[in-house]
Each structure stands twice: as structure tokens, then as C-alpha cells.
Amino acid sequence: MIVYNVTINLDHDIHDEWVKWMKEKHLHDVMATGMFTSYKFLKLLSKQEDELGETYAIQYFAPSMEHYERYQSEFAPTLQKDGRDLFGEKFHAFRTLLQEV
Numbered sequence: 001m002i003v004y005n006v007t008i009n010l011d012h013d014i015h016d017e018w019v020k021w022m023k024e025k026h027l028h029d030v031m032a033t034g035m036f037t038s039y040k041f042l043k044l045l046s047k048q049e050d051e052l053g054e055t056y057a058i059q060y061f062a063p064s065m066e067h068y069e070r071y072q073s074e075f076a077p078t079l080q081k082d083g084r085d086l087f088g089e090k091f092h093a094f095r096t097l098l099q100e101v
Contacts, residue, residue: 001100002062004036004071007044009055010091018087027058029079035071036060053091068097 010018027039044055062068083091 002065002068003098003100004060004062004068005096005098006058006060007055007094007096008058008091009053010087011053014087014090015054018091021083021086022056022058026079026083029082030060030071030075033071033075035067035075036062 022041027041030036031039038061040057040059042057042059044057047055062071080093083093
């Protein structure tokens with residue numbers, strides 16, 4: 001199992017609109033690619049002293065590295081652009097790849 005983790009810190013002024021967009025559109029669009037079997041949408045409860053805004057982690061579960069790589073090559077650029085077009089520089093994403101052991 002491959003876990004594609006996207007951690008996102010966003011400005012307070014887009015928070016409600018971003019969460020709504022994630023729940024109503026983006027998560028469905030990512031899952032519609034067929035590359036992931038499930039996901040978790042999580043809010044971080046602990047903060048760093050210098051951290052501003054709200055931080056979320058989205059974990060997408062892929063059955064294989066091939067599924068993840070196909071997602072990255074065929075779907076990710078367009079889906080990531082959608083978020084940038086809507087919210088500009090008001091959020092920052094940090095992506096990591098993990099493997100279940």
C-alpha cells in the first residue's frame with residue numbers, strides 16, 4: 001500500500017471556502033481517477049509557534065506504486081492547477097510519499 005500524503009497550510013481568509021471545495025469537489029475528482037482506493041481528510045490539532053492559518057493532511061491510499069505514478073503523470077498537474085487557480089498563493093502544499101510496512 002502506497003500513501004500519498006499532502007499537507008496543506010492555508011490562510012484563515014480562505015479556510016471555509018477551501019474546506020467546502022475539498023469536500024464537495026476536489027476529493028471526489030481525485031478519487032474519480034481510479035488511482036486510489038480510499039482517503040483520509042485530517043485537520044492538524046498541534047501547531048508550531050510560527051505557524052499561521054490552518055493545516056490539514058490528506059492521505060490518499062494507492063494499491064501500488066504504478067497507480068501513484070500514473071496519478072502523478074496523468075492527473076495531478078490538472079487537479080493541482082485547479083486549486084492554484086481558485087486560491088492562488090493563499091495556501092502551501094507539502095507532499096510526501098509513504099509505504100505501509
